[in-house]
Amino acid sequence: MSQFLEKTIASKLIYEGKIISLYLEDVQLPNGGQAKREVVKHPGAVAVIPITSANKLVLVRQFRKALEKEIYEIPAGKLDPNEAPSACAVRELKEETGYSASFMKELTSFYTSPGFADELIYLFEATGLEKGEAQPDPDEFVEVVEVTLAEAQELLEQKHIHDAKTAYAIQHWLIKNIKRSK
Structure with missing residues (x-):
């Protein structure tokens, strides 16, 4: 396991379009803290x-x-x-x-x-x-x-x-x- 891994705690779909989907994710940081990440999913x-x-x-x-x-x-x-x-x-x-x-x-x-x-x-x-x-x-x-x-x-x-x-x-x-x- 990576020492830099950010574990996803929650993921919410914000937008789903023809090409992309946008998620707002709550993550646990390697130091135990938490942060939010905006993630665009694309089919490649x-x-x-x-x-x-x-x-x-x-x-x-x-x-x-x-x-x-x-x-x-x-x-x-x-x-x-x-x-x-x-x-x-x-x-x-x-x-x-x-x-x-x-x-x-x-x-x-x-x-x-x-x-x-x-x-x-x-x-x-x-x-x-x-x-x-x-x-x-x-x-x-x-x-x-x-x-x-x-x-x-x-x-x-x-x-x-x-x-x-x-x-x-x-x-x-x-x-x-x-x-x-x-």
Whole structure:
């Protein structure tokens, strides 16, 4: 057992939405004291790093209401109930970009904001891409953009790429290119 474990004494559902649930939890601290924690429960998600045969990264540009601005991101989406992350990655890549991949490799997974949320994103790399027609959800409006590594780095510096999963993807792509050039 962890010396830092916070034992849940009580948990109250505050909000249940389409994507997230918010709980207010009373916890017993390791020193015996008590505290309240606001915890967001999320079903998990996938994100895909699609690299074309011309060594370009496929991004989607979309408006993010929580940020009140448009940003460029790698394709990503929420897991459906009982859906395997690999199946979700294939689905999200096709829906958002129209691309299908002959090779899909799971790279890692990571928690997005462990201070208050349990969202786990599975990160995949997609290669052997074949272009098709995007099929976004009815409430999803995206523009598909292909960028070079230099262009991606510039978008990152200008904060047009401003999310952790896409920044992580660019770093992965950069390291992969450095290794390939040696």
